[in-house]
Amino acid sequence: xxxxxxxxxxxxxxxxxxxxxxxxxxxxxxxxxxxxxxxxxxxxxxxxxxxxxxxxxxxxxxxxxxxxxxxxxxxxxxxxxxxxxxxxxxxxxxxxxxxxxxxxxxxxxxxxxxxxxxxxxxxxxxxxxxxxxxxxxxxxxxxxxxxxxxxxxxxxxxxxxxxxxxxxxxxxxxxxxxxxxxxxxxxxxxxxxxxxxxxxxxxxxxxxxxxxxxxxxxxxxxxxxxxxxxxxxxxxxxxxxxxxxxxxxxxxxxxxxxxxxxxxxxxxxxxxxxxxxxxxxxxxxxxxxxxxxxxxxxxxxxxxxxxxxxxxxxxxxxxxxxxxxxxxxxxxxxxxxxxxxxxxxxxxxxxxxxxxxxxxxxxxxxxxxxxxxxxxxxxxxxxxxxxxxxxxxxxxxxxxxxxxxxxxxxxxxxxxxxxxxxxxxxxxxxxxxxxxxxxxxxxxxxxxxxxxxxxxxxxxxxxxxxxxxxxxxxxxxxxxxxxxxxxxxxxxxxxxxxxxxxxxxxxxxxxxxxxxxxxxxxxxxxxxxxxxxxxxxxxxxxxxxxxxxxxxxxxxxxxxxxxxx
Amino acid sequence: xxxxxxxxxxxxxxxxxxxxxxxxxxxxxxxxxxxxxxxxxxxxxxxxxxxxxxxxxxxxxxxxxxxxxxxxxxxxxxxxxxxxxxxxxxxxxxxxxxxxxxxxxxxxxxxxxxxxxxxxxxxxxxxxxxxxxxxxxxxxxxxxxxxxxxxxxxxxxxxxxxxxxxxxxxxxxxxxxxxxxxxxxxxxxxxxxxxxxxxxxxxxxxxxxxxxxxxxxxxxxxxxxxxxxxxxxxxxxxxxxxxxxxxxxxxxxxxxxxxxxxxxxxxxxxxxxxxxxxxxxxxxxxxxxxxxxxxxxxxxxxxxxxx
Numbered sequence: 083x084x085x086x087x088x089x090x091x092x093x094x095x096x097x098x099x100x101x102x103x104x105x106x107x108x109x110x111x112x113x114x115x116x117x118x119x120x121x122x123x124x125x126x127x128x129x130x131x132x133x134x135x136x137x138x139x140x141x142x143x144x145x146x147x148x149x150x151x152x153x154x155x156x157x158x159x160x161x162x163x164x165x166x167x168x169x170x171x172x173x174x175x176x177x178x179x180x181x182x183x184x185x186x187x188x189x190x191x192x193x194x195x196x197x198x199x200x201x202x203x204x205x206x207x208x209x210x211x212x213x214x215x216x217x218x219x220x221x222x223x224x225x226x227x228x229x230x231x232x233x234x235x236x237x238x239x240x241x242x243x244x245x246x247x248x249x250x251x252x253x254x255x256x257x258x259x260x261x262x263x264x265x266x267x268x269x270x271x272x273x274x275x276x277x278x279x280x281x282x283x284x285x286x287x288x289x290x291x292x293x294x295x296x297x298x299x300x301x302x303x304x305x306x307x308x309x310x311x312x313x314x315x316x317x318x319x320x321x322x323x324x325x326x327x328x329x330x331x332x333x334x335x336x337x338x339x340x341x342x343x344x345x346x347x348x349x350x351x352x353x354x355x356x357x358x359x360x361x362x363x364x365x366x367x368x369x370x371x372x373x374x375x376x377x378x379x380x381x382x383x384x385x386x387x388x389x390x391x392x393x394x395x396x397x398x399x400x401x402x403x404x405x406x407x408x409x410x411x412x413x414x415x416x417x418x419x420x421x422x423x424x425x426x427x428x429x430x431x432x433x434x435x436x437x438x439x440x441x442x443x444x445x446x447x448x449x450x451x452x453x454x455x456x457x458x459x460x461x462x463x464x465x466x467x468x469x470x471x472x473x474x475x476x477x478x479x480x481x482x483x484x485x486x487x488x489x490x491x492x493x494x495x496x497x498x499x500x501x502x503x504x505x506x507x508x509x510x511x512x513x514x515x516x517x518x519x520x521x522x523x524x525x526x527x528x529x530x531x532x533x534x535x536x537x538x539x540x541x542x543x544x545x546x547x548x549x550x551x552x553x554x555x556x557x558x559x560x561x562x563x564x565x566x567x568x569x570x571x572x573x574x575x576x577x578x579x580x581x582x583x584x585x586x587x588x589x590x591x592x593x594x595x596x597x598x599x600x601x602x603x604x605x606x607x608x609x610x611x612x613x614x615x616x617x618x619x620x621x622x623x624x625x626x627x628x629x630x631x632x633x634x635x636x637x638x639x640x641x642x643x644x645x646x647x
Numbered sequence: 648x649x650x651x652x653x654x655x656x657x658x659x660x661x662x663x664x665x666x667x668x669x670x671x672x673x674x675x676x677x678x679x680x681x682x683x684x685x686x687x688x689x690x691x692x693x694x695x696x697x698x699x700x701x702x703x704x705x706x707x708x709x710x711x712x713x714x715x716x717x718x719x720x721x722x723x724x725x726x727x728x729x730x731x732x733x734x735x736x737x738x739x740x741x742x743x744x745x746x747x748x749x750x751x752x753x754x755x756x757x758x759x760x761x762x763x764x765x766x767x768x769x770x771x772x773x774x775x776x777x778x779x780x781x782x783x784x785x786x787x788x789x790x791x792x793x794x795x796x797x798x799x800x801x802x803x804x805x806x807x808x809x810x811x812x813x814x815x816x817x818x819x820x821x822x823x824x825x826x827x828x829x830x831x832x833x834x835x836x837x838x839x840x841x842x843x844x845x846x847x848x849x850x851x852x853x854x855x856x857x858x859x860x861x862x863x864x865x866x867x868x869x870x871x872x873x874x875x876x877x878x879x880x881x882x883x884x885x886x887x888x889x890x891x892x893x894x895x896x897x898x899x900x901x902x903x904x905x906x907x908x909x910x911x912x913x914x915x916x917x918x919x920x921x922x923x924x925x926x927x928x929x930x931x932x933x934x935x936x937x938x939x940x941x942x943x944x945x946x947x948x949x950x951x952x953x954x
Contacts, residue, residue, distance in 0.1 A: 092683070098663060192943035295950060442846075443850075444846060444849055444850065472850070472851065472852035473851075476850060476851075477846070477847065478851050479847065480843070481843055482841045484842040485842075485843035485844050485846075485847060486844050486861055487844045487848075487866070488866065489865040489866055497850045498848075498851070498853075502851055502853060508815065546847075548846065550847075553851065
C-alpha cells in the first residue's frame, strides 16, 4: 500500500449550461521520499486534483466518484478528517508568495499560530521551533527576521517563509501548486533545491504541480501528464521526457524550447499525431502585394545610446537625494539592425519593459538618446517626429487578457490602426486589409465578428499580432509575448512570429525572461541586470561562450529539460 | 424584437442572476409600474388635478374609501382643495421622476467627464478637479441645493420662478451629486489606463480624447451604472426634501414632496391620508430603485459573482 493512493477520482463542475469534467478517472500513487510532478496545460485539471486531496474544491465543483487514501485513511468528501490533517499532515505551498501570507501579521505570529493550532506547544517553544524552521529553509539571521512583516521580505524569501509554514507542523505530504512560477530563475533554482533537500531529510511525499517541463525534469522522480481532466500518461520522469508514448505527451515535450540548440521551427502535432506544417507563409503573399516588397539592407534601424531612466515619484517637493533614486536603466546602449531579431533577457526588475516603453515612446528617458533611422525619438523640440514613426514601431504585450479592448469586436480592434493611419481609406479596402491580417495570423474570418472574451489566450495573442501588423511596422516589440501561454501554444506563436519575420522582413525586439525562448528566437541578445547591460553578443555565443559572470550564472541555473534526456 | 432582446438578456450571466433574485424582479416590476403610470398619467389617473373644472371644493377632505364618509369616486380620498389623491400622486411622481432622471444625467455627464479626464490626464488638472470634488463632498447635498436655489431666486423674478423651478432643481441636485461620479470614474480610469490595450492604443498614436471616450469609457460604465441607480433614488429624495422645505415645486404643480408638505399641516387634525399616501409612495419608489441598485452592484461585480 502506498503512502498516498488516489483511485478513479472524478471531479465535476456543474454550471448553468453544462457539466464540466475537471477530473476523470484520475489515479496515481505516491511514496514517502518521492517527488511526483503533475504537469499539463491550463485547464488540464492539475490544480483541481491537488485541491481535491485537501477537499478545497470551490463550489459548484464536487467529487463525484473515487477514493483518496493517505496512509490507508479514506479522505474523499470527508470534511472532518480532512480538516484534522490539513496543515498538520498535509502542507500546501501556493503559487503567489505575495498573497499567501497575511500582510498584517508578523512572520512570527503566522508561524506560531499555525504551530499552536496543530501541535501542543507553549508560546516560547513554538517561537523556538519557528526560528529553527526559518533557519532550515535558509533564511539568514532568523532571530531578527522573525519579527518582520511579509512586505520586508523579497519574493523568494517570502516563498521560503511559505515553505516554512507548510512544513511547520511536520507534515508527511506537501502539495506545491506552481511554487516557483512567480519567481526568477535564480530564486526558482534555490527553492526547488530546498524542496528536494527537505524531501530527503524529512522523508516527505511531495506533489509539484507545474506547467514548466524544465522544473519537472530537474526536480521530480515521477510525472503525471494531464490533459482535459484525464491522465494521458504517467511514469518515471526520465522515461516520459525522453520517450513519450501518447500524442498529447509527445506534443507537449516537442513544444518545449530546447536549451542546448537552436531549432528552426517548432514541430507541431495535430490531434491524430501527424506533424503539421505551418500554412501562414503562402498567405502573406497577398499582403505583400498590398504593401509592396520591402528590402533589407542590414542598416542600423534603432540606436539606443547611453539611456538612463530614473522613476521619480512625482512629489512636488522631492526629499530624496538624486543618488537615492532608483535607476531603472543605467547608461544602456545597444543597436538593432534592420531585419534581425534582437533579444533582451533579464530577471524581474532588470529594466526590460522600461526599454520597451522607451522605444515605443510611451515614456521618455531621463537622459540619453534613442535614434530610429537616425532621427531622435525623444527630441523635446520636435514632437511631430514621434508621430511620424508611430506606425513603424508596434508592440505585442505580455498579457493576452488585458491587451485587447473587451468592448470592441475583433474586426474593429484590427481596423482601428488602419483607419487611423489612412484617413481616406474606403471601407472595402479596410475589410480587405483586416481579412488579410486575420488570415496571416492563422485565424478564421468568422472570428472577426466576435469579442475578445470568446477566445483563448493564444488566439488573443494572434489578434494582438494582427493589430500590431496593421500599421505595417518595421520594428515589432514583443514584450514577453508568450509567458502567459501554454508551451504548445507558445510554440505556435513563436513559429508564427518567425514566419512573419521571414515574410515581411520585420525587425523584432524580443523581450523575455525565458532563456530557451530567447535562444530560439533571437539573432543577437543583450543580458540585463538591474538596469545595467551585462553583455551583448550573438545569441549562440551567449549560450556557448558566456563571458559575463551573471550570464554564466543564469545559464547554469535555468531548468533544463535535457538534464534527464 | 423586444421579446428577443429580453430573452437575450436573460440568457447572459447577469440576466441569470436577475432571474434568480426575487428582490430584483419585484423591485423592477414596482419601479416599471410607477414609471409607466407616471408617463401615461393622462390615461391612467382617474382625474386631472390640474384641470380646475374637475376639482370641486365640495369634495375636499374626503377620506379613503375604507373610512367612513368616503366617496366611491376617490379611492384614496382628496386633499384640502378637493383633488383626488391618487391622481395628484401619479402626476406628482411624474415630476419627481423627471427631476430625478434629469439631474442624475446632468450629474453623470459632468462627473464622468471630469472623472475620466482627471484620471487619465493626471497632473495638476487632476489635483484641481479632485480637490473640487473633495470640497463639494463636504457640503451636504441639501445645503448645496438650497444654495443653488437661493442664488436662482435672486436672479429670477418671482413670477418666473414657479415655471423655472424644475430647471433650478435639476441644476441644484445635479451639482450636489456629481462628485460621486467623478470619484468612481477616476478610480476606474486609473485602473483601466494602465491596461495593455490602452498602451496599444497609445502606441498606435490615437489621441487622448479618442482613448478616453472610445476605449476607456465603455469599459468603466458598470460602476457608473450602479451609482447612477442609487443616485436616482437619492435625487428623488433630495427633490422631495427640498419641496417639503418649500423651496421646490409650487403648490400649483406639486411633486411628491410638496404633497407631503401640504398633508403635514393636516396630520394632527385627522386628515392623515393627505400626507400618508404620498409618503408611502415615495418610500416604495425609492426603495425599489435602491434594491435594484443593490442587486446591480452585486451582479456587476465580478468579485462577488460566486455568491
